Amino acid sequence: MTAYTATVTVRLKRGVLDPEAETTRNALERLGFELEGLRSADRFEVDLEADDAEAAAERATEMAERLLANPTIHDYEVEVAEA
Amino acid sequence: MTVAIIRFGGSNCDxxxxxxxxHLGIDAEIVWHEDGxxxxxxxIVLPxxxxxxxxxxxxxxxxxxxxMEDVRGxxxxxTPILGICNGAQIGSEGGLTPGAFTTNRSARFQCEPVFLRVENADTxxxxxxxxxxxxEVPIAHGEGRFEIDADGLSTLQENDRILFRYCDADGEISEAANPNGSTDSVAGVLGTDAHVAVMMPHPERATLPDIGGTDGAPVLEGFR
Known part of the structure; x- marks a missing residue:
């Protein structure tokens, strides 16, 4: 078994309104920054033990499917690295 | 025969x-979720x-x-099941009904009376x-914006599974009368069968005459 950290990034699908990101963007513009857009995402770093990176990714993907993301509104990606 | 109101940690409308x-003479009891x-x-009410x-x-x-496994069963x-507000979010997250409820267009918590138009009376x-x-019933939520993709919305419309839509006092649907930016102004939806429903507005807060209107009472009469 090897120690891995699986990073799961969950973001709204393109086209789904993100009012918190809009509010953040407005605040940045009020501070004088110029920007064309802003998107937010949630990142989960999961420490786990697995036989190999593929098994770690598989488990983290299942976590995303079953809890971390809501497939109706979210896309997600999983990256695995040795801890 | 008793209606089970499921209390989770943090439920507060139970x-x-x-x-x-x-008040309506419907027998009900609060059930702690861990007790089954x-x-x-x-x-069943998801409060x-x-x-x-x-x-x-x-x-x-x-x-x-x-x-929730037992609730799905x-x-x-x-069994008639109604998810209200956080209960609607739970029902939606739990796969009882399609779509998702997410952050209001305003990005703020909103507590206000709204008007709803009945879209399906065969429930x-x-x-x-x-x-x-x-x-007229109140809403009180920060994450009540109904989201569903275009195909999902078409399926809901074709199968007559939209229960309520936000409207103005005259029943007109408009963006101005859509308090949270919900897709197609949807305020409540049905599961695969009409006996399962979720809605963001609070019928239980519009049932007792002492606290305002009683427009929500007929919704709760669905448990009779």
Whole structure:
């Protein structure tokens, strides 16, 4: 078994309104920054033990499917690295 | 035969719902989720509140509680189930109904009376109404914007699974009368069968005459 950290990034699908990101963007513009857009995402770093990176990714993907993301509104990606 | 109002950690409309149902003469009891469903409940309420602090997403944690397996089983067996506000989010997260409820267009918590138009009167929840009737009930949520993709919305429309839509006092649907930016102004939807419904507005807060209108009472009469 090897120690891995699986990073799961969950973001709204393109086209789904993100009012918190809009509010953040407005605040940045009020501070004088110029920007064309802003998107937010949630990142989960999961420490786990697995036989190999593929098994770690598989488990983290299942976590995303079953809890971390809501497939109706979210896309997600999983990256695995040795801890 | 008793309606089970499931209390999760952070539910806070469970007692309101009990009082509203009792006022209507409908037998109900509050059930702690870890104690499991009572045998053969006459109905199930997923009540409002802020279960588990809305961590991750509103309703996400409660929707994965073991009791929800039994709730889905009861749904398949024809037990009437109503999710209200946080209960709607739980029902949606738990797969009882399609779509998702997410952050209001305003990015703010909103507590205000709204008007709803009845879109389907052939359900236990709207049997007292006709399609197009307008009722006034409160909302109180920060994550009530109904989201569903275009295909999903078409399926809902084709199968007549939209229960209520936000409207103005005259029943007109408009963006101005859509308090949270919900897709197609949807305020409540049905599961695969009409006896399973979720809605963001609070019928139990519009049932006792002492606290304002009673427009929500006929919705709760769906448990009779």
């Amino acid at each position: 007692r309101d719902t009990l009082r509203a149902l009792s 469903l009572p045998e053969d409940p006459s109905g 409002g509140g802020f279960s588990y602090g809305d961590y991750l997403r509103a309703g996400a944690m409660a929707a994965r509680a073991p009791i 009861a749904a398949d067996d024809g 236990p929840w709207t049997a007292a109404f006709d399609v197009g009737d307008v009722i």
